[in-house]
Amino acid sequence: MRSYGLGRRQFLATAVGVAAAWTQASGNAIAAPQLKQASRDNSVRVWLTEVSADKWVADQDDVLFKAKRTANPLTIKIDDSVKYQKVQGFGAAMTDSSAWLIDKLSTAERTKLMKKLFDPSKGIGLSLLRSPMGATDFNASGNYSYNDMPAGQTDPTLSNFSVQHDVPYIIPALQQALSLNPSMKIMANPWSPPGWMKTSDSMIGGTLKSEYTSALANYFVKFIHAYGEAGVPISYISPQNEPMGTPTWPGMFLSAYQEAELIQEIGKAFEANGISTKILAWDHNWDVPSYPETIFSDPAASKYTAGTGWHIYSGKPNYQTVVHNDYPSKETFITEATGGVWQDSNQTAFSEALGTWIINGTRNWANGVMLWNIALDPDRGPLNSDTAGIPMLRGLLTIDPADGRVTYNVDYHALAHASRFVKPGARRIYSNTFGEGSIENVAFQNPDGSKVLIAHNSGSAAKTFSVADGTHSFDYTLNAGDAVTFTYSGPAQSGRTPAATKVSDPTHDFTFTSASSPVTVTYDPALLPYQNAIRTGNKLVTYSLPIGASVRTTGRALSRRKWTATASAQPDWGVAANAIDGDIDTRWSLGHGPTSGDWFQIDLGNPTSFNKIVIDTGVNNSFDYVTRYQIYVSNDGVDWGSAIASGSGGIGKIAVTLPTRTAQYIRVVSTAASGFWWAIGDIEVYGSARGTGSITAPAAVSNGLQLKTWTSKEGSQVTVVFNGTADSKSFKISTDGSYTYTLPSGTSAMFTTKKLSSFPSPTFSDLKPGQGMPRSKFTIRGSGFGDAQGLGTVYFGSSYAEIDTWLDTSISAYVPKGLPAGKVTVSVKGAGGAEAGGSSFDVIDLGPALPRTGWTAKASDASQWDAPGNMLDGNSDTRYSSGTGQYDGLWIQVDMGQTQTFDKIVLDVGGSVSDYARSADVYVSTDGTDWTKVTSVADGQRVHLISFPTQTARYIKIVNTGNVARSWWSVAEFNVYN
Structure with missing residues (x-):
């Protein structure tokens, strides 16, 4: 990744x-x-x-x-x-590339451009700027930090610190922006600290050496002082750009626990030096809310952390509200969003920028929105000459340094709809949408x-x-x-x-008092899939559990002496038994990124009563964790019935609290794909001879806690508890008092209760197609399935189907891998757990593919990492990829070495969930020059079986006819059948 x-x-x-x-x-x-x-x-x-x-x-x-x-x-x-959050503004990033291009303009043209960007009365009044601290993938020179040292040398005292690189054109651009808009706020952060601080001894890759945590904190102090002396005050910083990724340009892995420690050091250094700059945690994608919450849950780090920085490259804006509701006093910023070649039109680009990032970003509590590069050149650069950057992004402006021509792109206009009219200090106010x-x-x-x-x-x-x-x-x-x-x-x-x-x-606001100012927590039914749900009695209870909160039961950890563990996949070095051996340093690993349907299972040895499961990913592991999940139980390991609980997962320990159940088998099933692997360092199950009461929303609270309730038109009962005190507080959440919820200071918990009888009865109508090979896609139609998967399941016999999309009237899913050929019953259980019916499905086996000895492959476009030959090597973990977004005319070609007779092709994308051709034409040739079109496909899949009349040819060419530039085109395995 x-x-x-x-x-x-x-x-x-x-x-x-x-x-x-x-x-x-x-x-x-x-x-x-x-x-x-x-x-x-x-x-x-x-x-x-x-x-x-x-x-x-x-x-x-x-x-x-x-x-x-x-x-x-x-x-x-x-x-x-x-009234809701205060708005700090809207803006973009003054990257090295952007400042360098602006500096190439004549003085008159530069002044004109800067006014159009920053002047509140004569331009669009941008009032937020992001300023990278050192090199990124977009700079006109190679890698640099503010304290570079020769290989093998270090400088813990930062005696060689200097911002001289920024003096010629970056600092002047920031100074001019501030002169045009004095209310401007600047946010700064590094893509990498100096390489000598890291395990890689390079600005690329690696992680922070613990002995340099204090030195990196002082690096921030020196930067803020140097910029302040230049008349460029820094209002916000984040410790690290995108800490869960290590690209081929400057970057650094930093776990949530490492970042929490670093924030403490930065915060103390800021205090000691009288610096008022605020610190934002995370600064990465929407779909890992547990990372910033892990930092907020650490009181020593949270006191210095103003809020969260978010990027838009995976997940949805709803995650901002998830974190806001859990920690409502923290600020929220979209710190990076960009358009690029994957957007097929101005309309798509405009709708994403304005609709998703600005409108829905601020509706989900963003105090400000910043896009990425202010300006790039016609080649979508300059790119960092020392790294393998990708020329795929679009700036607000395009500046041609050859002739000084400036083009104002769609992103500029989308920002203008907000930045020109919404002034710094504005408050979002109520409007329904x-x-x-x-x-x-x-x-x-x-x-x-x-x-x-x-x-x-x-x-x-x-x-x-x-x-x-x-x-x-x-x-x-x-x-x-x-x-x-x-x-x-x-x-x-x-x-x-x-x-x-x-x-x-359908939304509702709950406002509470706190020590600093009132806080508002928002109920939105769209947030329910991101929370935890349990079936308890005749009700479904959905509740939030901020990182740092916990639910305590009367049970104690059960003996693991008779336990055994299995999983849907387990590499030799990460077997399932490692998760139940009592050693947190050994772990089970799935061995790949999870998809919906992957599972981990415990056999308790005999029917056992339990009411809590705790999954521990291990100390300092911020990456290999289960995201969204369901819990199933069984007495025979075959019949699993409906899910009894679901949740959103997260970093660290995941505690699943249940009404007391008696079963021999427990299975945790992933219900979402992830770019990171899934691993468990340790798993505990808790049981009790007493405490069988149903889990409920609290009816009353005390000890300074605040409680408010509301009932929706659909009958959902919503209860919110807020802890505005300085200490953690507890309250009961079961009818017999055996379950206790502990809520940290400054956090809220939301409970939504709905009678299972209020869910509509799910109905299965049809399944198309009625046959297919493992991992091929199918669609179930019907009604009453539920707006989101929740506790719902699609079974192929006793195997879980991987879910692609789940809507109330249709479910798209994939035939489970590993199923033998033959008829199998497909059945659906709705989101509320009720049976919906099902039908028969024919799993097909194509038999052996043609031998590929001597075959070669080539492509019109190929990334530097994934060569065309990878799709012929028999290893699904290697792949060909285009290295560019899909476009009409992109092609791959296979030379089978000699004339062959065939009538089917299978294109298998491997582990990717999106990099497949949505539509394509298939051509064959005997000489590689004269081509005959044999079929077209318009319903691309991750594993795509393409059938056509029997052909005799040597060459096969697949020509992409789509324009899905957001996704590359990948093929892990290219097989041919007759």
Whole structure:
């Protein structure tokens, strides 16, 4: 794996420049018009983007609030009495490459460009900047830090520290930005500390040597002092960019435990030197919330940690709210997001930047949003000359250093919808939204009292929606893919009938008091899949468990003397028995990244009562852990029934608390793919002769804890407990008092209770196709499956199917690997555990593939890591990959050495979950020159069987006809059959 996704490599899979700024004249961007102050009446200023018309954030005729009620089901209700997080701003990164390109412009052109970026009145008013500390993959020179030493030498006192590299063009660019927008805040962080501090003795790879933790803390102090003396104050830092990735450019692995220790050292060093710069943890992807929470759960580190930095390359913005709800006093920033060649159009690029990162980022508590490079050149560089960077990203601007031409790209305009109108210090205020495929929006109130509403139509057709504020409303029609920013100073007139008569909003806010200021915790049913769920009695209880919180039972650890362990996979060096041997330093490993359906199992030796399972990934292991999981139990090891619990997993110890069960077998099943392996250092099971009460939401709390409840229209009962005290506090969560929840200081716990009888009865309709080979994809259709997998399962006989997508009316999954050929019964259990029915499926066996001795392969595009010959080597752990996103015309070709007769091809992507061709044409040839098309496929799969009339040929060529530039094209094994 590499950085940027659980690396950007998985995310980076043709940059399209947009020549307009606010309007266009002969293809050149012209200055933005002066932002007029909205009059304090009922008028609303309108700024519209029509992507298809190449019109960007264009000033439109005002609309008027009218004193009228609206029953439009698409009504956005604005309520400025409900306030959320303070907004620090919107911006991007002044990378070495960006500053170097800006410096190449003439003084006049540079001044013009900087005003368009940073001037709040004559430009788009960017107010956040990210400034890398040393080399990244984007810099005009090679690797550098601020304290480089010759190989083998060290400098613990930092006597050679210098920011001289930044003096010619980086610091001047930051100084000019600050002069144009004095409210600017700058966030800085290293991609790597000096190589001598690391185990790799290089800026590439490795991890921090523990003896240099204090030296690295002082490195930050010296950097902040040096930049401060240059007139560039640093408001935020993070200890390490993307700490769970080591790319081919500067980077460093840093576990959550290492980062917690480093933050303590940095915090103490800042205190000793009077530095007020705030520290953000993590600075990596959405889908590992347990990493920042592990740091927050350490009181010594948490006291110095202001919040979390997030990247967008895997996961969803919902994870920001997961962490916010658990630790509601911590700040949230999107610190890196970028567009690039994987985006197939301006429309896709605009929708992701505005809809996902800005609108949904701030709706999920972001205090600010920063994109990546401010500027790149036409070749999507300059790239670090000392590393293997990938020219796939798009900056806000494209600057051609040859002629000084500046192109303002789609990302610039997406940012402008927010940065130009939402001022630093604004507060997000209440507005309901309609989700993906409809009108998505977010609202703010500026420090001067004016309001801003940003709306984006992410659907496929024009939609007319209403905006209601107090007693007034107006209507507006927005075409598919377009966006609008409304600004106004009124109306909101209290004491009269509200204008909005039908507002649907499944979310609910709970506000609590704390020592510093009120905190708000948000219930959203979309968050339930990220929490823990158990079947208890006739109810499903879903609850959050922040890292640092715990549930205690009356049980004690059971003897493991009679236990045995098995797993769906186990390499020789990581056998399942290692997880039950009592030695945390030995561990079971799956040996590869888990997919939905992988499992670990314990045979307790005889039927045993238990109420808790604790899975320990081992000290300082922030990587090889189970993410989302289900728990099954069985008395015979064959019939597993429905899942009894599910959870979101996480770093460190995972404690699964259950109503008391009696069974001989326990199975933990992964329900999500991960870029990291799954490993268990130790597993304990706890049991008790007493304590059989049902787990419930607390009915009352004491000791300074605060409790609030709410019931949704669907009947879900939601209870939130907040600990605003300075110490950990406990409360009972079972009818007989045998289960105790301990909540750390400053955290909240949310319980959602729903009767199982309230779930609709699941119904199985059909399964297509009705036959396939192992690991091929199929789709089940029906109803009442549930909006998310939850406790739901798809079985092939007694084997779990790997789930691709789970919706209420359809489930896409994969035939389990290793199934023998023949008929097998497919059955579905819904998200609530009820049976949905099933049907028969024919597992097919193609027999032996043609021998590949003497075969060769080539491709139109190939990465430097994954050669075409890898798809013929018989090793599914090696692969060919394109090294670029998929495009129409990308091809692979196999020479079988002599004429062969065949009628089937299987393209197997191996362990990847996304790098397969979505559509392709298949050609054959006897001479490698004249080609005959034999078939086309339009439903690509990870393991794709392509059948066609019998052919006799020597050469086979597969030509990709899709445009899935977000994913590379990979083939681990290319097999041919007759």
